[in-house]
Amino acid sequence: MTLVRRYRGVLAVVALVLATAVLVALLTPRSDEAEFSPESVAPGGGRAVARVLADRGVEIAHVRSWSAAAGAAGAGSTVLVTRPDLLSEGRLRELAASGADLVLLRPGAATLEAVTGDVVPDATVPDGTVPAAVRDPGCDDPDARAAGTARAGGSVYTASGDATACYGGSWVRAGLPGGTLTVVGQAGLLTNRWVAQDGNAALALRTLGAHRDLVWYLPDPLDTDSPTVPLSALLPRWLGPAGAVVALAAALALLWRGRRLGRLVAEPLPVVVRAAETVEGHGRLYASARAGDRAAHALRTATLRRLRAGTGLDARAGVADVADQVAWITGRPAAAVRELLAGAPPRDDPALVALALALDALERDVRTPSPRKVDQQ
Numbered sequence: 001m002t003l004v005r006r007y008r009g010v011l012a013v014v015a016l017v018l019a020t021a022v023l024v025a026l027l028t029p030r031s032d033e034a035e036f037s038p039e040s041v042a043p044g045g046g047r048a049v050a051r052v053l054a055d056r057g058v059e060i061a062h063v064r065s066w067s068a069a070a071g072a073a074g075a076g077s078t079v080l081v082t083r084p085d086l087l088s089e090g091r092l093r094e095l096a097a098s099g100a101d102l103v104l105l106r107p108g109a110a111t112l113e114a115v116t117g118d119v120v121p122d123a124t125v126p127d128g129t130v131p132a133a134v135r136d137p138g139c140d141d142p143d144a145r146a147a148g149t150a151r152a153g154g155s156v157y158t159a160s161g162d163a164t165a166c167y168g169g170s171w172v173r174a175g176l177p178g179g180t181l182t183v184v185g186q187a188g189l190l191t192n193r194w195v196a197q198d199g200n201a202a203l204a205l206r207t208l209g210a211h212r213d214l215v216w217y218l219p220d221p222l223d224t225d226s227p228t229v230p231l232s233a234l235l236p237r238w239l240g241p242a243g244a245v246v247a248l249a250a251a252l253a254l255l256w257r258g259r260r261l262g263r264l265v266a267e268p269l270p271v272v273v274r275a276a277e278t279v280e281g282h283g284r285l286y287a288s289a290r291a292g293d294r295a296a297h298a299l300r301t302a303t304l305r306r307l308r309a310g311t312g313l314d315a316r317a318g319v320a321d322v323a324d325q326v327a328w329i330t331g332r333p334a335a336a337v338r339e340l341l342a343g344a345p346p347r348d349d350p351a352l353v354a355l356a357l358a359l360d361a362l363e364r365d366v367r368t369p370s371p372r373k374v375d376q377q
Helices: 002-006 008-027 047-055 066-072 089-096 109-115 142-147 200-208 239-257 275-288 292-311 319-330 334-342 349-367 371-376
Strands: 059-063 077-081 101-105 119-121 129-135 150-155 157-159 164-166 171-176 179-184 213-217
Touching: 047 059, 047 200, 059 066, 066 077, 066 089, 066 213, 089 109, 101 109, 109 119, 142 171, 142 200, 150 200, 157 164, 157 171, 275 292, 292 319, 292 334, 292 349, 319 334, 319 349, 334 349
Parallel strands: 059 213, 077 101, 077 213, 101 179
Antiparallel strands: 119 157, 129 150, 164 171, 171 179
Protein backbone atom coordinates (compact mmCIF):
# COMPACT_ATOMS: atom_id res chain seq x y z
CA MET A 1 0.00 0.00 0.00
CA THR A 2 2.94 2.31 0.63
CA LEU A 3 4.07 1.93 -3.00
CA VAL A 4 0.53 2.58 -4.22
CA ARG A 5 0.31 5.80 -2.24
CA ARG A 6 3.76 6.89 -3.40
CA TYR A 7 3.05 6.33 -7.08
CA ARG A 8 -0.67 7.11 -7.09
CA GLY A 9 -0.13 10.04 -9.48
CA VAL A 10 1.66 7.86 -12.05
CA LEU A 11 -0.96 5.13 -11.70
CA ALA A 12 -3.73 7.67 -12.24
CA VAL A 13 -2.10 8.89 -15.46
CA VAL A 14 -1.62 5.32 -16.73
CA ALA A 15 -5.25 4.48 -15.94
CA LEU A 16 -6.42 7.62 -17.77
CA VAL A 17 -4.34 6.74 -20.86
CA LEU A 18 -5.69 3.18 -20.92
CA ALA A 19 -9.27 4.39 -20.51
CA THR A 20 -8.80 6.87 -23.36
CA ALA A 21 -7.34 4.16 -25.62
CA VAL A 22 -10.26 1.84 -24.90
CA LEU A 23 -12.76 4.64 -25.56
CA VAL A 24 -11.10 5.55 -28.87
CA ALA A 25 -11.08 1.88 -29.91
CA LEU A 26 -14.78 1.56 -29.12
CA LEU A 27 -15.73 4.74 -30.98
CA THR A 28 -13.55 4.11 -34.04
CA PRO A 29 -15.66 3.04 -37.05
CA ARG A 30 -15.32 -0.61 -37.95
CA SER A 31 -15.56 -0.01 -41.69
CA ASP A 32 -12.61 0.40 -44.03
CA GLU A 33 -11.78 4.05 -44.78
CA ALA A 34 -9.53 3.46 -47.81
CA GLU A 35 -10.33 5.31 -51.03
CA PHE A 36 -12.53 3.30 -53.44
CA SER A 37 -12.73 0.42 -50.94
CA PRO A 38 -15.92 -1.64 -51.34
CA GLU A 39 -16.26 -1.65 -47.54
CA SER A 40 -15.81 2.10 -47.00
CA VAL A 41 -18.80 4.29 -46.16
CA ALA A 42 -16.75 7.48 -46.58
CA PRO A 43 -17.62 9.82 -49.47
CA GLY A 44 -14.65 8.46 -51.43
CA GLY A 45 -15.49 4.82 -50.72
CA GLY A 46 -17.30 2.36 -52.96
CA ARG A 47 -19.63 0.55 -50.56
CA ALA A 48 -22.81 1.80 -52.25
CA VAL A 49 -21.77 0.37 -55.64
CA ALA A 50 -20.61 -2.86 -53.99
CA ARG A 51 -23.95 -3.32 -52.20
CA VAL A 52 -25.95 -2.81 -55.40
CA LEU A 53 -23.71 -5.24 -57.28
CA ALA A 54 -24.12 -7.82 -54.51
CA ASP A 55 -27.91 -7.43 -54.65
CA ARG A 56 -27.71 -8.22 -58.37
CA GLY A 57 -25.90 -11.47 -57.69
CA VAL A 58 -22.33 -10.31 -58.27
CA GLU A 59 -19.83 -11.95 -55.92
CA ILE A 60 -17.15 -9.43 -54.96
CA ALA A 61 -13.66 -10.53 -53.91
CA HIS A 62 -11.99 -7.63 -52.09
CA VAL A 63 -8.23 -8.23 -52.39
CA ARG A 64 -5.15 -6.17 -51.58
CA SER A 65 -2.31 -8.51 -52.55
CA TRP A 66 -1.09 -9.32 -56.03
CA SER A 67 -1.15 -13.06 -55.43
CA ALA A 68 -4.83 -12.97 -54.50
CA ALA A 69 -5.73 -10.76 -57.47
CA ALA A 70 -3.80 -12.91 -59.98
CA GLY A 71 -5.32 -16.08 -58.56
CA ALA A 72 -8.89 -14.77 -58.86
CA ALA A 73 -8.55 -13.21 -62.34
CA GLY A 74 -9.66 -15.33 -65.26
CA ALA A 75 -12.14 -15.78 -68.06
CA GLY A 76 -15.69 -14.96 -67.03
CA SER A 77 -14.67 -12.43 -64.36
CA THR A 78 -14.16 -8.69 -64.03
CA VAL A 79 -11.02 -7.24 -62.42
CA LEU A 80 -11.16 -3.67 -61.10
CA VAL A 81 -7.74 -2.11 -60.33
CA THR A 82 -8.16 1.11 -58.35
CA ARG A 83 -4.49 2.22 -58.53
CA PRO A 84 -3.09 0.56 -61.66
CA ASP A 85 0.01 2.77 -61.82
CA LEU A 86 1.38 0.88 -58.78
CA LEU A 87 1.61 -2.34 -60.82
CA SER A 88 4.64 -3.26 -62.85
CA GLU A 89 4.53 -3.80 -66.59
CA GLY A 90 4.74 -7.58 -66.15
CA ARG A 91 1.80 -7.74 -63.78
CA LEU A 92 -0.32 -5.51 -66.00
CA ARG A 93 0.34 -7.74 -68.98
CA GLU A 94 -0.52 -10.81 -66.94
CA LEU A 95 -3.90 -9.31 -66.03
CA ALA A 96 -4.53 -8.30 -69.65
CA ALA A 97 -3.80 -11.85 -70.82
CA SER A 98 -5.91 -13.55 -68.12
CA GLY A 99 -9.10 -13.41 -70.22
CA ALA A 100 -10.89 -11.24 -67.66
CA ASP A 101 -12.60 -7.93 -68.33
CA LEU A 102 -10.10 -5.40 -66.96
CA VAL A 103 -11.23 -2.05 -65.49
CA LEU A 104 -8.54 0.54 -64.72
CA LEU A 105 -9.14 3.75 -62.77
CA ARG A 106 -7.19 6.78 -64.02
CA PRO A 107 -4.23 4.87 -65.53
CA GLY A 108 -1.15 6.71 -66.71
CA ALA A 109 0.54 6.53 -70.08
CA ALA A 110 3.05 3.82 -69.04
CA THR A 111 0.27 1.67 -67.62
CA LEU A 112 -1.81 1.89 -70.80
CA GLU A 113 1.22 1.18 -72.97
CA ALA A 114 1.75 -2.10 -71.10
CA VAL A 115 -1.86 -3.17 -71.68
CA THR A 116 -2.95 -1.80 -75.04
CA GLY A 117 -1.83 0.54 -77.78
CA ASP A 118 -5.34 1.71 -78.67
CA VAL A 119 -5.85 4.01 -75.65
CA VAL A 120 -3.52 6.88 -74.69
CA PRO A 121 -3.90 10.02 -72.54
CA ASP A 122 -5.27 12.98 -74.48
CA ALA A 123 -2.19 15.02 -75.36
CA THR A 124 -4.28 18.05 -76.38
CA VAL A 125 -5.50 18.62 -72.83
CA PRO A 126 -3.17 20.30 -70.29
CA ASP A 127 -2.13 17.79 -67.63
CA GLY A 128 -4.48 15.28 -69.27
CA THR A 129 -7.44 16.29 -67.08
CA VAL A 130 -10.60 18.37 -67.53
CA PRO A 131 -13.11 19.69 -64.96
CA ALA A 132 -15.88 17.33 -63.91
CA ALA A 133 -19.25 17.82 -65.57
CA VAL A 134 -22.36 15.84 -66.49
CA ARG A 135 -22.22 14.79 -70.14
CA ASP A 136 -23.97 12.58 -72.65
CA PRO A 137 -22.17 9.42 -73.81
CA GLY A 138 -21.37 10.80 -77.25
CA CYS A 139 -20.52 7.32 -78.54
CA ASP A 140 -22.12 4.11 -79.83
CA ASP A 141 -21.08 1.77 -76.98
CA PRO A 142 -24.25 -0.02 -75.79
CA ASP A 143 -23.41 0.19 -72.07
CA ALA A 144 -22.69 3.90 -72.22
CA ARG A 145 -25.84 4.61 -74.26
CA ALA A 146 -27.94 2.58 -71.81
CA ALA A 147 -26.55 4.52 -68.85
CA GLY A 148 -27.27 7.90 -70.44
CA THR A 149 -25.90 11.12 -68.97
CA ALA A 150 -23.27 10.59 -66.28
CA ARG A 151 -20.47 12.38 -64.47
CA ALA A 152 -17.54 12.92 -66.85
CA GLY A 153 -14.24 14.74 -66.77
CA GLY A 154 -11.12 13.99 -64.76
CA SER A 155 -8.48 12.13 -66.74
CA VAL A 156 -9.33 11.96 -70.44
CA TYR A 157 -8.02 9.68 -73.18
CA THR A 158 -8.11 9.24 -76.93
CA ALA A 159 -9.03 5.98 -78.66
CA SER A 160 -7.80 4.41 -81.86
CA GLY A 161 -8.34 1.13 -83.66
CA ASP A 162 -11.29 -0.81 -82.23
CA ALA A 163 -11.42 1.25 -79.01
CA THR A 164 -14.38 3.53 -78.28
CA ALA A 165 -14.15 6.77 -76.30
CA CYS A 166 -17.26 8.03 -74.51
CA TYR A 167 -18.14 10.94 -72.23
CA GLY A 168 -15.53 13.18 -73.77
CA GLY A 169 -12.79 10.58 -73.38
CA SER A 170 -13.25 9.93 -69.65
CA TRP A 171 -14.71 6.44 -70.29
CA VAL A 172 -13.02 4.29 -72.96
CA ARG A 173 -13.54 0.66 -73.89
CA ALA A 174 -11.09 -1.42 -75.91
CA GLY A 175 -10.62 -5.08 -76.70
CA LEU A 176 -8.21 -7.52 -74.99
CA PRO A 177 -7.37 -11.16 -75.73
CA GLY A 178 -10.37 -13.01 -74.32
CA GLY A 179 -11.86 -9.94 -72.62
CA THR A 180 -12.26 -6.17 -72.65
CA LEU A 181 -10.46 -3.17 -71.22
CA THR A 182 -12.43 -0.30 -69.69
CA VAL A 183 -10.54 2.86 -68.76
CA VAL A 184 -12.39 5.08 -66.29
CA GLY A 185 -10.90 8.55 -65.99
CA GLN A 186 -13.72 9.89 -63.80
CA ALA A 187 -13.33 7.69 -60.72
CA GLY A 188 -16.16 9.54 -58.96
CA LEU A 189 -18.55 7.17 -60.75
CA LEU A 190 -17.73 4.49 -58.17
CA THR A 191 -17.79 6.63 -55.01
CA ASN A 192 -20.57 6.92 -52.46
CA ARG A 193 -20.70 10.66 -53.00
CA TRP A 194 -21.64 10.66 -56.69
CA VAL A 195 -23.01 7.20 -57.52
CA ALA A 196 -26.65 8.13 -56.89
CA GLN A 197 -26.65 11.12 -59.25
CA ASP A 198 -27.63 11.13 -62.94
CA GLY A 199 -26.64 7.92 -64.72
CA ASN A 200 -23.54 7.26 -62.60
CA ALA A 201 -24.98 4.18 -60.91
CA ALA A 202 -26.12 2.63 -64.20
CA LEU A 203 -22.73 3.24 -65.81
CA ALA A 204 -20.90 1.84 -62.77
CA LEU A 205 -23.07 -1.29 -62.71
CA ARG A 206 -22.62 -1.90 -66.44
CA THR A 207 -18.88 -1.38 -66.10
CA LEU A 208 -18.41 -3.77 -63.16
CA GLY A 209 -21.40 -6.08 -63.28
CA ALA A 210 -21.01 -7.83 -66.62
CA HIS A 211 -19.93 -11.09 -64.92
CA ARG A 212 -20.88 -12.96 -61.78
CA ASP A 213 -17.37 -12.67 -60.30
CA LEU A 214 -15.79 -9.27 -59.58
CA VAL A 215 -12.24 -8.93 -58.26
CA TRP A 216 -12.02 -5.55 -56.49
CA TYR A 217 -8.27 -5.04 -56.30
CA LEU A 218 -6.78 -2.25 -54.14
CA PRO A 219 -3.02 -2.55 -54.77
CA ASP A 220 -0.79 -2.17 -51.75
CA PRO A 221 2.23 0.10 -52.47
CA LEU A 222 4.40 -2.32 -50.46
CA ASP A 223 3.22 -5.34 -52.47
CA THR A 224 4.43 -4.26 -55.89
CA ASP A 225 7.50 -5.28 -57.85
CA SER A 226 7.76 -2.06 -59.82
CA PRO A 227 11.09 -0.26 -59.23
CA THR A 228 9.58 3.04 -60.37
CA VAL A 229 6.98 3.38 -57.58
CA PRO A 230 7.69 6.77 -55.95
CA LEU A 231 7.79 7.18 -52.21
CA SER A 232 5.04 9.77 -52.53
CA ALA A 233 2.64 6.94 -53.40
CA LEU A 234 2.71 5.96 -49.74
CA LEU A 235 1.52 9.38 -48.60
CA PRO A 236 -2.06 10.71 -48.71
CA ARG A 237 -2.74 13.47 -51.20
CA TRP A 238 -3.79 15.96 -48.54
CA LEU A 239 -0.44 15.74 -46.69
CA GLY A 240 1.35 18.35 -48.82
CA PRO A 241 -1.35 21.08 -48.63
CA ALA A 242 -1.93 20.35 -44.94
CA GLY A 243 1.79 20.63 -44.20
CA ALA A 244 1.97 23.96 -46.02
CA VAL A 245 -0.99 25.33 -44.05
CA VAL A 246 0.52 24.18 -40.74
CA ALA A 247 3.91 25.71 -41.61
CA LEU A 248 2.27 29.02 -42.55
CA ALA A 249 0.24 29.05 -39.33
CA ALA A 250 3.37 28.32 -37.28
CA ALA A 251 5.27 31.16 -38.99
CA LEU A 252 2.42 33.60 -38.34
CA ALA A 253 2.24 32.49 -34.70
CA LEU A 254 5.98 33.06 -34.29
CA LEU A 255 5.71 36.55 -35.76
CA TRP A 256 2.71 37.32 -33.55
CA ARG A 257 3.94 35.93 -30.26
CA GLY A 258 7.71 36.12 -30.74
CA ARG A 259 9.75 38.02 -28.17
CA ARG A 260 11.27 41.35 -29.14
CA LEU A 261 14.65 41.77 -27.48
CA GLY A 262 15.26 45.25 -26.11
CA ARG A 263 17.15 46.94 -23.29
CA LEU A 264 17.48 45.07 -20.02
CA VAL A 265 15.04 46.28 -17.40
CA ALA A 266 16.13 46.18 -13.76
CA GLU A 267 13.41 44.88 -11.49
CA PRO A 268 13.53 44.84 -7.68
CA LEU A 269 13.55 41.39 -6.12
CA PRO A 270 10.27 40.58 -4.36
CA VAL A 271 12.12 39.01 -1.42
CA VAL A 272 15.66 39.52 -0.13
CA VAL A 273 17.17 36.32 1.29
CA ARG A 274 20.10 36.70 3.63
CA ALA A 275 23.24 34.75 2.82
CA ALA A 276 23.16 33.02 6.20
CA GLU A 277 19.68 31.68 5.51
CA THR A 278 20.83 30.35 2.16
CA VAL A 279 23.75 28.52 3.76
CA GLU A 280 21.49 27.07 6.45
CA GLY A 281 19.01 25.92 3.83
CA HIS A 282 21.73 24.15 1.84
CA GLY A 283 22.98 22.53 5.01
CA ARG A 284 19.53 21.21 5.89
CA LEU A 285 19.15 19.79 2.39
CA TYR A 286 22.48 17.98 2.64
CA ALA A 287 21.53 16.67 6.09
CA SER A 288 18.10 15.42 5.01
CA ALA A 289 19.65 13.65 2.03
CA ARG A 290 22.50 12.22 4.14
CA ALA A 291 24.89 13.63 1.55
CA GLY A 292 27.92 14.13 3.77
CA ASP A 293 30.32 13.41 0.94
CA ARG A 294 28.77 16.12 -1.26
CA ALA A 295 28.79 18.61 1.62
CA ALA A 296 32.47 17.86 2.25
CA HIS A 297 33.25 18.27 -1.45
CA ALA A 298 31.46 21.65 -1.48
CA LEU A 299 33.40 22.81 1.59
CA ARG A 300 36.75 21.73 0.18
CA THR A 301 36.02 23.28 -3.23
CA ALA A 302 35.14 26.63 -1.68
CA THR A 303 38.24 26.52 0.56
CA LEU A 304 40.49 25.73 -2.42
CA ARG A 305 39.06 28.65 -4.38
CA ARG A 306 39.72 31.08 -1.50
CA LEU A 307 43.19 29.66 -0.81
CA ARG A 308 44.23 30.10 -4.44
CA ALA A 309 43.19 33.74 -4.27
CA GLY A 310 44.79 34.26 -0.86
CA THR A 311 48.12 32.73 -1.81
CA GLY A 312 48.37 34.42 -5.21
CA LEU A 313 48.10 31.17 -7.21
CA ASP A 314 46.40 30.73 -10.54
CA ALA A 315 42.70 29.85 -10.42
CA ARG A 316 43.53 26.51 -12.11
CA ALA A 317 46.32 25.51 -9.71
CA GLY A 318 46.14 21.90 -8.51
CA VAL A 319 45.63 20.69 -4.95
CA ALA A 320 49.31 19.77 -4.57
CA ASP A 321 50.47 23.26 -5.55
CA VAL A 322 47.99 24.88 -3.18
CA ALA A 323 49.01 22.54 -0.35
CA ASP A 324 52.71 23.30 -0.85
CA GLN A 325 52.10 27.05 -0.86
CA VAL A 326 49.86 26.88 2.21
CA ALA A 327 52.41 24.68 4.03
CA TRP A 328 55.17 27.21 3.27
CA ILE A 329 53.03 30.09 4.61
CA THR A 330 51.60 28.39 7.69
CA GLY A 331 54.40 26.00 8.58
CA ARG A 332 52.09 23.03 8.49
CA PRO A 333 53.19 19.73 6.92
CA ALA A 334 52.33 19.68 3.21
CA ALA A 335 51.00 16.10 3.46
CA ALA A 336 48.58 17.10 6.22
CA VAL A 337 47.34 20.05 4.17
CA ARG A 338 46.79 17.83 1.11
CA GLU A 339 44.87 15.31 3.23
CA LEU A 340 42.70 18.10 4.57
CA LEU A 341 41.96 19.54 1.10
CA ALA A 342 41.52 16.31 -0.87
CA GLY A 343 41.26 13.45 1.58
CA ALA A 344 38.60 10.80 2.09
CA PRO A 345 35.03 11.99 2.75
CA PRO A 346 33.92 12.08 6.41
CA ARG A 347 32.26 8.98 7.81
CA ASP A 348 29.54 10.72 9.83
CA ASP A 349 28.19 14.13 10.82
CA PRO A 350 30.68 14.76 13.65
CA ALA A 351 33.54 14.07 11.23
CA LEU A 352 31.96 16.52 8.76
CA VAL A 353 31.76 19.19 11.44
CA ALA A 354 35.39 18.55 12.36
CA LEU A 355 36.39 18.89 8.70
CA ALA A 356 34.58 22.22 8.43
CA LEU A 357 36.32 23.54 11.53
CA ALA A 358 39.72 22.34 10.29
CA LEU A 359 39.23 24.02 6.92
CA ASP A 360 38.19 27.25 8.62
CA ALA A 361 41.28 27.12 10.85
CA LEU A 362 43.48 26.53 7.80
CA GLU A 363 42.12 29.63 6.11
CA ARG A 364 42.71 31.69 9.25
CA ASP A 365 46.31 30.51 9.38
CA VAL A 366 46.80 31.60 5.76
CA ARG A 367 45.35 35.01 6.47
CA THR A 368 47.46 35.37 9.68
CA PRO A 369 50.78 33.49 9.11
CA SER A 370 52.77 32.19 12.04
CA PRO A 371 55.39 34.58 13.56
CA ARG A 372 58.20 32.24 12.50
CA LYS A 373 57.22 32.52 8.85
CA VAL A 374 56.72 36.23 9.13
CA ASP A 375 60.26 36.62 10.52
CA GLN A 376 61.63 34.44 7.69
CA GLN A 377 59.90 36.59 5.12
